[in-house]
Amino acid sequence: MKKQITRIAVHQSSKVIAAMYIIFTLPFALIGVIGMMFGAPSKFPFAFFAMTPIIYGIIGYLFFALFCWLYNILASRIGGIEYETKEIYGDGGFKSEARRIA
Numbered sequence: 001m002k003k004q005i006t007r008i009a010v011h012q013s014s015k016v017i018a019a020m021y022i023i024f025t026l027p028f029a030l031i032g033v034i035g036m037m038f039g040a041p042s043k044f045p046f047a048f049f050a051m052t053p054i055i056y057g058i059i060g061y062l063f064f065a066l067f068c069w070l071y072n073i074l075a076s077r078i079g080g081i082e083y084e085t086k087e088i089y090g091d092g093g094f095k096s097e098a099r100r101i102a
Helices: 010-037 046-078
Strands: 002-005 081-084
Touching (some): 010 046
16 A cells, blocks of 8 residues: 655654754763763863754754755655555454455
8 A cells, every 4th residue: 555745744753853863962972071071182172062962953953844844845746755555463464355354
């Protein structure tokens, strides 16, 4: 069964992407902060490592919002991304005529 994505919710989708950027950059920020605490030489100030996840989240939100906005315009004019689906049951089997109960 073919389906098409005709619209992406800009704010909700951008929030999710921003949260993912924050989560993915936290380990790097923590490594930088821990390195500074134990005397590793660094050209970057402490605030750089502390603010990096926030900055990445904001930039990720803005760029993905722009992507969603542009996608929605293009999808309304030329159609959205198509993908195929199939129904499966909990045991991993495919839906078949023999399994239907009339």
